[in-house]
Amino acid sequence: MKSCVRITNISIRNFKNVNHGELSFINGRKNFKASVLGLYGQNGSGKTALIDALELLKYALCAFEIPEQFADYVSVDSDHSELTYSFDVTLDETVYPVMYQLILTREQVQEGGNSESAAEEQTKCKPKLSVEVLKCQTKTSGGKLRMGKIIDTGSSTVFAPKSKYDLLVGKDRDTSTDLLVAKKLSQKTGKSFLFSNDILTAIRNHYIGNDDVNDEEQEERKYYLAIMESLVKFGNTELFVIKTANSGLISLNAQPLAFKIRGKETGSLGVVAVPIEEPSVIPEKTFHVMEAVIRNMNIVLEKIVPGLTIAIKNLGNQLMQNGDIGIRIELVSKKNSREIPLKYESEGIKKIISILQLLVVVYNQKSITVAIDELDSGLFEYLLGELLRIISEKGKGQLIFTSHNLRPLETIDRGFVAFTTTNPENRYIRLTNVKENNNLRDFYYRDIVLGEQEDAVYDLTNNAEIALAFREAGESIGS
Known part of the structure; x- marks a missing residue:
């Protein structure tokens, strides 16, 4: 069964500095094939929180252990964060609305010191997905379609509602016991239970060869399983989240390459960080x-930066530490028939190289979603604007990005742009009262000064106070 998943909406509560924020990724103005969302706003106003929320989604869909720092993302004024993701899941050309909700909590755990002294025990917090809910279209008793709960892990049982549990998993006691253990283990290790292999395997096993239910129930179970498998596939192979750490690797003389390619028989995807300070050894397959x-x-x-290409030079085979044969390589750039080590190129060129293959995939494939924090970092603003214009007008996939460079406001449709506010209770907005002939960049600048939106988009600073602060700071260090 062919499937395609696209994120349509996200709601964030008590996550980092966002008490509440909601964003639709649908351009309600025009019918574009691509889905693009550029988020703009003041420093510290919730842009990176959106990227972190999408990264959390990826961890959940992949049933990976959530990194410890996510425990610190729960708002200090709350004991949990609540994130709700809405999707359009296409199965064989039919689009189904789906919603996934998670509640993220922090759990204190004790770590022993080097001795038996209790004083040396340290307390740290670990993230926990305490509740997960999956909703999709279900039929009512009257035959009408409505959004209904399929799985809710917030119950004391494996999951509720009971009618869906019996339909999906059955009434076998051993299966129920095994799933209850798997649920507790997933929560303890900070993983998703809803998208775990334990649940999927139980549903598949109950579905295969089960003649105890009628054809209608079999079709319903098949539909729910297809929804879940589509989301798991999306998280594992079609959702890419590129954070600022990617640029940090460049500063540390490592060249990250994020990619997804298809071969004749198989494909590859992932992120490879290649040291460029000196030649390095990588596995032959890599x-x-x-x-x-x-x-x-x-x-x-070579079209973006005229005449420039890069190459991977094979410097010969070398035995690796694990005993496998590796290849000693060096990344080089080529321009005007001359080769130089890639380490001597600008950070802007390295940034383009690190994400370019993903942009190619977003342009060509409807099923791909790429989220990039600070897309503009190191990129010439004119090139940034033109790249986004091309992807938004002619691309097929979904691109979500944050940026400080305002050039794209002049090149992409304003339906593709959202802004942060200074109000933590309403972090994300679309600008209102924008006319067709308005330059969105100029309109945004004007709104920063005049504050014409319902919620301010900028916490105004005072130049005189800043200058005085610089002077006082200089005096304190004896300058």
């Missing part, structure tokens, strides 16, 4: 993947 990624990337790179 070498061939990187060759294919770079070959594909160069088609676009």
Whole structure:
């Protein structure tokens, strides 16, 4: 069954500095194939919180252990964060609305010191998905469709409602016991239970060869399983979240390459960080993947930066620490028939290289979602605006990004742009009263000064106070 998943909406509560914020990723103005959302706003106003929320979604859909820092993302004024994601899931050309909600809590755990002294025990917090809820279209007794709960892990049983549990998993006691243990283990280790292999396997096993239910119930179970499997596939192979740590690797003389490619028989995806300060050794399989990624990337790179391509030089085989044969490589850039080590290129060029293959995939594939924090970092503003114009007007996939550079406000449809506010209870808005002939960049600047929106988009600063603060700080250090 062919499937395609697209995020349509996100609601965030008590997560980082967002008490409440909601964003629709649907452009209600025009019918574009691509889904683009650029988020703009003042520093510390909730832009990165959106990217972190999407990263949390990826961890949940993949049933990966959630990193410890997410425990600190729960608002200090609350004991839990609540995030709700809405999707359009396409199964064989039919679109179904689906909603996934999670409640993130922090759980204190004790860590022992080097001795038996209780004083050396340290308390730290770990993230926990205490409740997960999946909703999709279900039929009422009258035959009408409505959004209904399929799985709610907030109950003391494996999950509720009981009617859906019996339909999906059955009434076998051993299965119920095994799932209850798996649920407690998932919550203890900070993983999603709803999208765990335990639940999916139980549903598949109950579905296969079960003749105890009628055809209508079999079709209903098949539909729910297809929804869940589509979301798991989306999280594992089609959702990419690129954070500012990606740029940090560049500063540390490592070249990250985020990619998704299809071969004749298989495909590859992931992020590879290649040291560029000096030649490095990589597995042979990774070498061939990187060759294919770079070959594909160069088609676009030499058009974006005229005449520039990159290459991976094979410096010969070398035995790796684990005993496997590796290949010693060096990344180089080529321009005007000359090769130089990639480490001597600008950080802007390295940033383009790190994300370019994903932008190619977003342009060509409807099923891909890429979220990038600070997309503009290191990019020339004119090039940034033109790239986003091309992807938004002619692309097929979904691109979500944050940026400080305002050039894209002049090149992409305003339905693709949202802004943060200074109000933590309403963090995300679309600007109102914008006319067709308004320059959105100028309109935004004017709104910063005049504050014409219902919620202010900028916490105004005073230049005189800033200058005085600089002077006082200088005096305190004896300058």
